[in-house]
Amino acid sequence: MGFKLRVYYEDTDAGGIVYHTNYIKFCERARSELFFQQNHLPSDGEKSGFVVRSINANFLGSAILGDMLSVTTKVLKRKKASLILEQSIYKEDKLIFKMEVTLAFVSNGKPKIIPEHLHNILDFK
Amino acid sequence: MGFKLRVYYEDTDAGGIVYHTNYIKFCERARSELFFQQNHLPSDGEKSGFVVRSINANFLGSAILGDMLSVTTKVLKRKKASLILEQSIYKEDKLIFKMEVTLAFVSNGKPKIIPEHLHNILDFK
Amino acid sequence: MGFKLRVYYEDTDAGGIVYHTNYIKFCERARSELFFQQNHLPSDGEKSGFVVRSINANFLGSAILGDMLSVTTKVLKRKKASLILEQSIYKEDKLIFKMEVTLAFVSNGKPKIIPEHLHNILDFK
């Protein structure tokens, strides 16, 4: 279920647990992997792609060195030029992190309608 | 004004701009620096310290290699065992990132009243 | 063959390729994974473990966003309290990075003989 990853030394900090912003990086890996799995880059040409507009994150638990985590991603809302995704990180069955992320599709820095084939890649449940 | 930092290669990604989660790391540097400046660690003994409970972030602009950024921090709300801070990142006069972060003070994993001397360190405008 | 990993945005920099030190992080992941695969942490109790003493690295090629890389690890030399490993990173069949890393086993900051069960974990070809 979801995108799996291992926690390595680089992900932890002197507090002995995963450094807080790294959970947000793990979610980005999971989003990118959705594209890679379909032999696609998370962009449509050099000048257009998704950018993160906002993140609303809750840190509910913690992970340590060696943990296997899984990241799930679902679409909360689809608009013409943006998407809201909900991403959750689990340590075994325990939810340790949850965020809503708003992604805008931009071309040369301006909002653009999301191309159909990219919408299809994100057509997961 | 605020905490100053330079954008290095490590902070950027293949999109040519700062990788989105790094703005959140920059805010953590600024919070920690408030403590370091007063010869204090951002914790009170090995087993107690502030942990991030939630982040509500808006990505309003972007920074590139070599940019000098400044991070401002103010207290939005003080509670007995937690704090809400507002942190903003500026590129010259332009606001490029803003977040609210809720920090809880914990000891051995449990909520604890924030010690007075730590509250004082955060007594900035 | 070896430890597989994907290149994500966080691994790249504004030059469009993987940031140079990240190849060295990829090698650390591969070393740690050898231990994790055997349900072991890369240390033997809180106060003892391997530390990196030296690295001699050659950057022979480059990787980009989305690449699948593999890291191979072999023991070049075994001593009582240290090891020299050779680690190579391949992009498909192409060698893009190679390093020799000397690891010392330390306990409370002092050199210590490597415990037999840890030597056995590293008994790969």
Add this chain to the structure above:
Amino acid sequence: MGFKLRVYYEDTDAGGIVYHTNYIKFCERARSELFFQQNHLPSDGEKSGFVVRSINANFLGSAILGDMLSVTTKVLKRKKASLILEQSIYKEDKLIFKMEVTLAFVSNGKPKIIPEHLHNILDFK
């Protein structure tokens, strides 16, 4: 003396000290800063710049959260299309890391003679 930096949480790992590859990142910051200080990017146009060819690093000590470190850089050898630098990291007066790094100047992926104005920027003692 040299380039100064603070150790933040993001630089440390669960071992309680700075993650080994981050010393190599600190050296890159110091190299880039030499260029930024002269209002220059560490490249000469989009398609040319210095790339790291090899690193020979010795980890002699360690740093922890909150430490102020300084990085010194000197030129060991100048060639037409490459440079060898020696970079050292100090924690107060104590040398904790030292490396030799070979940088090649490349344009569109091919070796190129280092432009004079870039050589001048690196004309430090």
